[in-house]
Amino acid sequence: xTLVSDQVRRLDxxxxxxxxxxxxxxxxxxxxxxxxxxxxxxxxxxxxxxQLLRIVQSLSTTSSSQPLLPASRVRTLxxxxxxxxxxxxxxxxxxxxxxxxxxxxxxENEIExxxxxxxxxxxxxxxxxxLLDRITPLSDxxxxxxxxxNSYTYSSLYTVQTSPLRLWAWTQDVYVSSRTRMRSxxxxxxxxxxxxxxxxxxxxxxxxxxxIVRDTIRERSFANIQRKVLSPLALCRxxxxxxxxxxxxxxxxxxxxxxxxxxxxxxxGHDDEKAEVHDHQDLKGVVERSVALMDVVLKEVCxxxxxIDDFEDKVFAGVEEDPELSVHLEDNITPDRPAVLARRLxxxxxxxxxxxxxxxxxxxxANGRPSRIVRxxxxxxxxxxxxxxxxxxxxxxxxxxxDWITGFGQxxxxxxxxxxxxxxxxxxxxxxxxxTSEIAIMSRDSLKADRESLERMVVDFAVDKPHFAAEASxxxxxxxxxxxxxxxxxxVTPVLRAYEKDLKSPFMGAVRGDLVRSLLIQVQKxxxxxxxxxxxxDSLLKSQELVxxxxxxxxxILVSIGVMQYLRGVLGGRSWHRQERKAGRVVRVLRNxxxxxxxxxxxxxxxxxxxxxxxxxxxxxxxxxxxxxLMPRDVRKEFLEDLDDLAxxxxxxxxxxxxxxxxxxYARWLK
Numbered sequence: 001x002t003l004v005s006d007q008v009r010r011l012d013x014x015x016x017x018x019x020x021x022x023x024x025x026x027x028x029x030x031x032x033x034x035x036x037x038x039x040x041x042x043x044x045x046x047x048x049x050x051q052l053l054r055i056v057q058s059l060s061t062t063s064s065s066q067p068l069l070p071a072s073r074v075r076t077l078x079x080x081x082x083x084x085x086x087x088x089x090x091x092x093x094x095x096x097x098x099x100x101x102x103x104x105x106x107x108e109n110e111i112e113x114x115x116x117x118x119x120x121x122x123x124x125x126x127x128x129x130x131l132l133d134r135i136t137p138l139s140d141x142x143x144x145x146x147x148x149x150n151s152y153t154y155s156s157l158y159t160v161q162t163s164p165l166r167l168w169a170w171t172q173d174v175y176v177s178s179r180t181r182m183r184s185x186x187x188x189x190x191x192x193x194x195x196x197x198x199x200x201x202x203x204x205x206x207x208x209x210x211x212i213v214r215d216t217i218r219e220r221s222f223a224n225i226q227r228k229v230l231s232p233l234a235l236c237r238x239x240x241x242x243x244x245x246x247x248x249x250x251x252x253x254x255x256x257x258x259x260x261x262x263x264x265x266x267x268x269g270h271d272d273e274k275a276e277v278h279d280h281q282d283l284k285g286v287v288e289r290s291v292a293l294m295d296v297v298l299k300e301v302c303x304x305x306x307x308i309d310d311f312e313d314k315v316f317a318g319v320e321e322d323p324e325l326s327v328h329l330e331d332n333i334t335p336d337r338p339a340v341l342a343r344r345l346x347x348x349x350x351x352x353x354x355x356x357x358x359x360x361x362x363x364x365x366a367n368g369r370p371s372r373i374v375r376x377x378x379x380x381x382x383x384x385x386x387x388x389x390x391x392x393x394x395x396x397x398x399x400x401x402x403d404w405i406t407g408f409g410q411x412x413x414x415x416x417x418x419x420x421x422x423x424x425x426x427x428x429x430x431x432x433x434x435x436t437s438e439i440a441i442m443s444r445d446s447l448k449a450d451r452e453s454l455e456r457m458v459v460d461f462a463v464d465k466p467h468f469a470a471e472a473s474x475x476x477x478x479x480x481x482x483x484x485x486x487x488x489x490x491x492v493t494p495v496l497r498a499y500e501k502d503l504k505s506p507f508m509g510a511v512r513g514d515l516v517r518s519l520l521i522q523v524q525k526x527x528x529x530x531x532x533x534x535x536x537x538d539s540l541l542k543s544q545e546l547v548x549x550x551x552x553x554x555x556x557i558l559v560s561i562g563v564m565q566y567l568r569g570v571l572g573g574r575s576w577h578r579q580e581r582k583a584g585r586v587v588r589v590l591r592n593x594x595x596x597x598x599x600x601x602x603x604x605x606x607x608x609x610x611x612x613x614x615x616x617x618x619x620x621x622x623x624x625x626x627x628x629x630l631m632p633r634d635v636r637k638e639f640l641e642d643l644d645d646l647a648x649x650x651x652x653x654x655x656x657x658x659x660x661x662x663x664x665x666y667a668r669w670l671k
Contacts, residue, residue, distance in 0.1 A: 255614030419556030
């Protein structure tokens with residue numbers, strides 16, 4: 001949905017609200033005529049009305065997404081209506097022979113006016129779209145020439161890029177000048193050449209030809225030296241400056257034509273309550289003047305040898321003096337006005353609009369940036385010349401390149417499976433409590449076996465040496481159970497008592513006492529204590545097993561995401577990057593709009609001039625396209641309403657406030 005689409009939809013909806021010009025179906029055309037007081041003469045007239053109403057319905061805006069019809073479709077519908085082939089009342093016999101009813105009813109005349117008006121709206125929208133599409137690329141070309149002029153590096157590059165064209169133009173100039181001089185000399189010296197042709201021979205003629213070419217080159221070189229002031233860069237910069245000025249002039253004149261069409265063309269009523277029957281004569285006059293305005297603007301908009309004021313005066317003077325307007329016709333001449341307008345619309349679509357398109361395209365190509373062949377011929381030539389060397393290197397190092405590619409692929413595969421797939425599988429097993437995934441630094445039953453062995457050792461020692469455990473000569477079952485429970489808690493007092501006694505005389509204790517036995521039991525206790533500590537560490541690791549799994553998975557995931565983001569960035573697939581570029585362009589468009597409103601010279605009624613309004617509409621057209629893609633659907637409707645306030649002629653202060661409202665209200669999406 002664009003600015004032109006909204007304009008066309010509004011105009012078409014206004015026509016549909018007119019009570020006299022209300023459309024009827026093909027079955028009740030006669031009843032519509034009788035309802036409004038018009039009588040249908042016969043069945044042929046009723047059939048004619050039905051055909052016209054069907055064509056009117058085809059010309060109506062039925063699609064919200066594409067309200068504009070193609071120009072070829074509008075042309076076909078106009079021809080099918082038969083209106084362009086109608087004649088004036090002075091040629092009634094011709095009209096009757098052509099199959100037309102001589103006495104056309106008033107209702108049929110109104111339906112023909114409705115049809116021509118709807119066709120005018122479609123042609124009007126096509127012209128506005130054409131002007132908008134032509135103005136927008138001019139800004140890019142103007143920016144290109146600004147870069148060339150603002151940097152001597154770019155100026156030098158442009159000089160190198162266009163050097164083959166200048167050399168070719170210089171060669172053609174020398175050839176044409178030499179050929180002209182040879183013709184003049186041959187005509188002047190023809191009698192002498194006829195007499196001396198045998199004696200001079202071919203060598204003398206070639207010497208004469210080379211002399212002429214040498215003199216021409218010397219003259220051209222001297223003229224070029226004077227013109228370029230011994231610098232080819234100066235000529236290129238002057239050429240760039242001239243083309244930039246031409247593009248700016250073309251952009252301003254086209255914007256002025258766009259502003260004239262928007263502000264003065266098809267200015268129909270906006271209030272539904274004022275759409276009454278007596279407004280139809282005013283509507284017909286507006287349609288006539290609008291068709292004339294479109295015709296004059298298309299013919300004059302490509303003229304670059306006038307300033308903006310002269311262009312606007314010429315356009316309005318052309319409309320006022322248009323010979324096809326009904327106000328300029330004599331009273332005794334009563335032509336069929338819908339037929340005249342239909343023929344003029346066909347002429348605009350068949351001839352004027354294509355001629356305007358070709359003229360604009362020729363001016364844009366002549367003054368725009370060079371073609372891609374001119375801009376990239378140097379790297380293309382360098383690439384072509386170095387292609388043999390590159391091919392030779394590739395052939396000689398074929399095996400190494402294949403090995404490198406194979407090794408790179410194997411490395412990528414191993415990294416993916418060893419650092420991404422396997423850690424991810426371990427994490428999944430941990431989440432599902434898979435026993436094979438549990439972390440363990442010692443066997444599961446090792447501590448239990450060593451602890452039972454320690455209990456048996458201490459109990460056997462206490463039974464063999466009861467005096468170290470109690471005062472009695474033997475131990476009861478209760479005492480043995482108590483010793484066993486204390487050993488489970490880490491208490492081996494009987495062994496330590498024997499160890500302390502034998503340690504007083506280590507040698508005798510080792511030979512005759514229990515020093516070695518108690519020492520070995522303490523070694524077993526140390527082993528059990530160490531296993532208890534390891535069991536605690538093992539439990540801690542098991543409680544954090546999922547954390548360790550994610551820690552092992554994180555490096556592979558981060559590296560994979562980084563590589564994927566880089567590849568997406570290289571291939572231009574990052575949507576957020578494109579979003580950022582669009583937002584940056586929106587900021588530049590807002591800056592251009594602010595500059596237009598700041599530097600505009602308001603007219604008497606405090607509104608923008610036609611040129612400034614046209615430039616503003618171009619920027620708003622771009623802003624609608626960009627901003628609509630950055631915002632959600634519910635915000636987009638309000639954004640379009642504010643853009644309408646910015647684009648409509650309501651005074652510079654109102655438009656400036658609308659621009660400020662757009663900046664703060666939609667800053668979240670436009671940054």
